[in-house]
Amino acid sequence: MKRVVLYIIYVSGLAWMITGMSSCANIIAPTGGPKDTLAPVLDTVRSFPKMEQLNYKGNVVLTFNEWIKTEKLKQDLIITPRVQNYSHKVVKKRLIITFLQPLDSNTTYNLDFRNTIQDITEGNATPVRLAFSTGSQLDTMQINGKVTELLSNAPGKATLLALYKEDDTLNVAEDPPYYLTQTDDAGYFNFKNIKANRYRLYAVKDANNNKYYTKGEMIGFVPGIIDLNQGNRDSLQIDLVKEDYEPPRLNSKVPKKHLVELNFNEGIREIKLDSGQTNFQDKIQYNIAPNGRKVILYNKQSLDSIRVRVIAIDSVDNRLSEEVTLQFNNKPIKDKDRAAFGVKIAPTNGIGVEDNQLELEFLFPKPVKNLDASKLKYLIDADTVNFQPLIVDSTTKLQWNEYRTKLTLTRSIQFKNAIKVISDTAAFISVIDDSTTLVQQPIQRIDPTSVGLVNIKVETSTPNFVIQLLDQEFELIKEQDNSEVTGNQFRFNNLPPGTYTIRVIIDENNNGRWDPSDFKKEKLAEKIFFYDNPVQLRANWEQNITVKF
Template identity: 25%
Template sequence: MKYILILIFPGGILFVLNSCANMAAPTGGRYDEKPPRLIRSNPQNSALNVTRNIVEIEFDENIKVEKPTEKVIITPPQINMPVIKSVGKKAVVEFNDELLPNTTYTIDFTDAIVDNNEGNPLENFSLSFSTGDQLDTLAVSGKVLSAENLEPAQGIYVGMHTNLDDTAFVRTPFERISRTDSRGRFTVRGLAAGKYRIFALDDKNRDYKYDNPQEAIAFLDSIVVPSSMPAIRQDTVFKDSVTIDTVKTINYTRFLPDNILLRSFSSGFQRKYFQKHERTQREKLVVFFAAPTQEPAFELLKPVSGNENWYVMEKSKDNDTLSLWISDSLVLRQDTVILKMDYLKTDSLNRDLLQSDTLSFNFREPRQTRREKENEGKEEEVRLLAVNHNIQSSHEIYLPVQLEFEQPVIDFDSSKVHLTYEVDSVFSHVPFTMLGDTLNPRKYTLRHKWEPGGKYKLTIDSATVHSIYGLWNNKVEQTFAVKALDQYGNLMFQLSGLPVGKPAYVELLDKSDKPFRKVRVKNSEALIFDINPGTLYARLFIDDNEDGEWTTGDYEKGRQPERVYYYPGAYEIRAYTDHEESWNVTELPLDKQKPLDVTKNKPEEKKRRNLNEERERQQQQQNRRGGASFPGGAGSMGGPATPMQRPVAPAR
């Protein structure tokens, strides 16, 4: 017996050590997945004749109010923001504005109330009370989309007016409000029976009225009349993520209208003002404005020059960036140039008034480098006029040749520009058109109808182009091939649902929702040739004013923004293939059209993971490794444990 015990004891120790090596970390009990439960409130929901300005709502556990200024919507809107906080198990709202008589107040917490431990939100929780003897209970709902690109408008206010006059929107605050969620959805609650005008407003100064033309807005042309009706819905209770437990029929009150669609837009107004000026090159003065504006007037104050044409103007499309290339040698030599500039500036009343400023442009020559000093006295190399172009070795068939020179051009002898086409290894001259840019005196465009798969050579002889500073170009010679048709696909849309007699355009979009091709609809067809293979998307706009561009709305003129429709899917273009697609632009409602892949304001899905499932997954992995864990941390001494079954999800 003595020898048997001696043999057993070391073996027992080894067995225990081996079991301890397989022990897993304790996982604890199940996480709480239930949201806070309402116990009581003061005042109670739907209470009448309320006079107290503090609302206290008690729950069955400690809670937090997340992002109260963003998520909690109080209507009627408050000029002075109420104090919204959590105290233990209570949510407290303390009004700073005096309560209005005979008014229904609604505090919509959305999903701001969460439990203190796990952060489980209480979804769609709201409380209403009245300061009079009647509670208004009607509601309207819908969505707000950006008119230009059908993006869900997140966090934009939606407000109601019983005053049907057009000026109410710009002069008086909203009577009832809501705010859109990540999907652009809204519900305005606590409405009385009657007629309303409804608006959306990106309220920058939080005064609940449209008094800033830079605020995005939306308005509905028709009058809204809230109503309600009894309705039923089917609620499904799941045992787990795939297994249905029961289907319940629920009676509820449906509030109408519940499908309002508002298309938000910015008027295009931008405050005009001068931003800055600079002279980073001796020969160039640059002026920057904050917004598109009229071309300003310049008067040279220093140095005094009798030459009125002392500069060459280069400007952006909207005149927000202007470059003055100094062409007068007297002015060019001056280290300081002073100008008087007359321009438009927007005042506090949003009026564009003429403003005058004196601008001083200073330039200091950079210090010479050691190499420059060593090279002093040596014969200078001849400097030539640099030129850039967009020619690629494999050139797009629809793309003209763009030339941009280093300095403004005063002389361009186009007879010394040659475009030749290769036939049987011999290059022959072909005709082309050369056009100067109307805004930029350094840019030129060469146009020719390219032959698919053709080989070309562009030659610009030396001393063809002369700049205002006396530089000549060196010889340019570039050979290139135009892509063959078998490298492109073609796409035709057969369109329906378009308004009769209205012009329309189809735009092709890349994966970032940026348009890269546009074609006019003719006879209910949009035909786009020579598309590079790849994934693309499409949208269409109705060109009401026939200017070839999408045009925004104008509330003062009662003009809605031009209508936009999206093709609801992606299109895969294959090389050397003709694609044809039928597209009914009104088949789907606007909020269902834009593909999610090109939607920037993607809806915020519930990102809370199921912690219990995560814990059980970890448990199963530990079991497969041979060490089941138990609350308290004791390890298993037996064989592999049976994987745990997925729990039944609690019904909600």
């Protein structure tokens, strides 16, 4: 028998009744119509506690004007002071937060739901914030400010701000804080309804979302104690840096034919080896590989083994000192087992020759034992016959680096457009008797109409600083220490057209490099300033800029 199905449709507040004949009835979501772009609206009458309600110690019930869902609520909901144990559930239009432990007495709680509450159809989020007190009055103190990534000057968006009581045993490297909040996209933060007390404040780029600092994350802090008994703290500036205060670690020693590779967990700036023997350099030659994580030691006297102290220093002067025994494999090296021994030739400025002053770098993968100067030559412009010696004792300056893996050659040469530098076969012999192959490298004269110049005048009372020029990718292009110039006048020439950023590093300890912070010692990073405006440079342009700090 057919069933009569009754449909009730509500339109503009009027009920319309439609009858029809059907064998069965299906519930179908309405289709068509404009896309829902409206976020759920909180029904303040049916929600509790009320905003800034006093003497409230129950659970939180939020009622909205439409069905809702939650998205990453356990991860993104911020409750301060910290509440570890709570549960939540959604029932149609209602979100219920149940506290599984008693709330602190006489305390103001803040709940910031951020984008966790959304409508069930389109996921439109509603940013609900709620404050209530378990006592007879609200806590009213505030802390606000801005977080910036120090090296890039970028806003520290989505950064955790962690506030710890001075007398608390909680640690930013081990425990979530008592109060926490998060920065907006511009890096600004604001703690509200804080109890008057004494606190320590940290900023953490909380990549793993554990609500405290983990090694490798960026961190910043306000040195000393923030005493809210003395009033609110406004406009704080916190700089984020990635700290590194642990020494390098030697991961492995790998013996190969006539050499040993030392592999480290990070890049090494400097390496020292000491066996206690005066003729050690005659026995072992070593260098840092281009990736910085590997040190290669070459056995020059067919030693079976030797005990040495390894001193490895990273980019921020952390130092490893460890005694190791090096075991060598002294089997003869077959030609097929030899690593390539080539030479790369390039102008030191990466562009070309200026004003007939040739300055070249010869780069090698292994230390060089011998150089045959007669096998280094050059040709001028289109000449293909008249080879001339590159090294002339009276006019050529040669300088090796510490590991004999880089040779800098400086001399003057008269030419019009270009020269071709030739390193003939066996011009260089490595420490294990490899010889370089033929290399012919064209070097162009710099066309002054194709590059630009930036002159920077610095006005400051700071005694030690470095001026850096960064490209659009924020890569370091050039830098100068103020001890290298006269009258704080800096000149950066032969720059390709583009957009540049001027960064100033305050070298407080005058060690020639930037030093990061150490939050455990409350030691701030060395200050960094940025020139406000990007420097636009075109070909054949000269920019004159004054920087004040």
